[in-house]
Amino acid sequence: MHIHWEATEFYDEAISIGLRAALAHAPREHRLRLAGIYVYDTDPKGERLGVYIRDHLGIRIELYVQPHLDLIARSPHYASASEATVLRGVVLQLAHTLFHEVGHHVTLTLNPRKKPSKKRAAVTKTLETWAEQYATKRLEKFVQSLQTASATPPSPPPHDYEFP
Secondary structure, three states: OOEEEOOOOOOOHHHHHHHHHHHHOOOHHHOOOOOEEEEEOOOOOOOOOEEEEEEOOEEEEEEEHHHHHHHHHHOHHHOOOOHHHHHHHHHHHHHHHHHHHHHHHHHHHHOOOOOOEOOEHHHHHHHHHHHHHHHHHHHHHHHHHHHHHHHOOOOOOOOOOOOO
């Protein structure tokens, strides 16, 4: 399964690298039967950060970059942050949305529980709660891996000579 970058705007490469790293933290067995992750600039409906879709085109996740950027831009926490910190915030927000949608995939397709229904709002709320719990756990592990990677000391530079 691949990330299909369908966005037309130019975004910092750190966003796509971070999203690929996040996807690697979703267990392979939780990604089975997903046709792919599709990344777009905005949601055609104008209201979502991402969506899990099962239709005649297959099972896929769509993520929308611009709403994530807007979310970070409106956050007072990032008002005076460096560009690197803002990019990290965008990656973490995208990762959270990705994990949330993978949680829906696990719940609705791989390990089907009760189907959501407009007549049964409690079931839909339960599915959203479960997807959010899944996202929180995965995001914690992803953040821990980022902290571990940044705490690892850099390798010494290669020597162009041999030790006797």
